Amino acid sequence: MSSPHEYIIIAGCGRLGSFLARLLSSDNKSVVVVDKNEEAFNNLTEEFSGFLIGEDITEIDTLIRAKIDKADVFVAATNDDNTNIMVAEIAKKIYQVPKVIARLYEPTKQELYQQLDIDTICPTILSAIAFKEIILAEEE
Ligand code: AMP
Numbered sequence: 001m002s003s004p005h006e007y008i009i010i011a012g013c014g015r016l017g018s019f020l021a022r023l024l025s026s027d028n029k030s031v032v033v034v035d036k037n038e039e040a041f042n043n044l045t046e047e048f049s050g051f052l053i054g055e056d057i058t059e060i061d062t063l064i065r066a067k068i069d070k071a072d073v074f075v076a077a078t079n080d081d082n083t084n085i086m087v088a089e090i091a092k093k094i095y096q097v098p099k100v101i102a103r104l105y106e107p108t109k110q111e112l113y114q115q116l117d118i119d120t121i122c123p124t125i126l127s128a129i130a131f132k133e134i135i136l137a138e139e140e
Helices: 015-026 038-043 060-065 081-094 107-115 123-139
Strands: 007-011 030-034 051-053 073-076 099-103 119-121
Touching: 007 015, 007 081, 015 030, 015 038, 060 081, 073 081, 081 099, 081 107, 107 119, 107 123
Parallel strands: 007 030, 007 073, 030 051, 073 099, 099 119
Antiparallel strands: none
């Protein structure tokens, strides 16, 4: 039986997207990374075996070139919340990608994504929780 989440598109190849791409690629997933700034691909190491597209993810042609209709997972990991929500919504509603996850800087927008059935990762919240855990552990 083929495992789900085999074909993964990552929008944004900066610090977050490139790290995730490397992790998934070393896990033998088929990964396509899209970044409008081709220099961002330097963040990937030689072991990365995926496909690269140096284009703007907000262009429909880019999504088509990335074969979004075949994607099992779409990750919106650009550094812009509005871009991420827009492309995540297109992936979910128009292309019916089964799993869509978006990076979200602004914690107050999380509810909006939940209404759209889009999973979010909010580094701001995760960082605050991690800081708190370290602070409380030091108190013990
Ligand atoms: P970082 O904040 O280091 O994870 O980097 C975010 C990445 O998202 C950068 O490499 C940007 O070039 C990329 N990015 C931002 N907007 C877009 C876009 N519209 N299409 C593709 N990549 C983008």
